Amino acid sequence: GENVEQHPSTLSVQEGDSAVIKCTYSDSASNYFPWYKQELGKRPQLIIDIRSNVGEKKDQRIAVTLNKTAKHFSLHITETQPEDSAVYFCAATPGTASKLTFGTGTRLQVTL
């Protein structure tokens, strides 16, 4: 089955700096890669996603890149703010199945 690895497990940046979180996946049939933000005790919330026919997608301060050949995708947050502090999960879904396989999460801390 699909296996998703995520790095780093924790990331501390100063307000205004950029943050990058990286994920790799194993199943070359995966075709949809969402990123979720989870605040303490709350539900995972989709912040951005990318499909396998696209290499990059941007939404204001957030961008995601996908390298299908290398089977990795990354989340980029620019001009970080304290409210960006949360746990971020990447996920992937195989082409023929509907479940999401999540990475292990990255705890992002934005310090003043």
Add this chain to the structure above:
Amino acid sequence: EPEVTQTPSHQVTQMGQEVILRCVPISNHLYFYWYRQILGQKVEFLVSFYNNEISEKSEIFDDQFSVERPDGSNFTLKIRSTKLEDSAMYFCASSDLAGGATEAFFGQGTRLTVV
């Protein structure tokens, strides 16, 4: 904005007891899922459900677990004889197409504590 709702928000149960976690998916969605998250760990897939039957399940989803769509709106997860290791946050999710094509919307979760 439509959302997935789950009840209860927190359930405490004694080991060996049965629990039923309830979910109301978004009304026009066709695919339903249960995930769980042990405290401090990643979100893990349990089961997906489409057209009134299980479409996929993980190795976690053993004979102690079952799902049901008893009416047109509710989607339930039953754990027959709870164990301490079942303590986790359980999330229900729904999507209008297979998860490979569109967003899965998550409910706010039910925190299950087995004592």
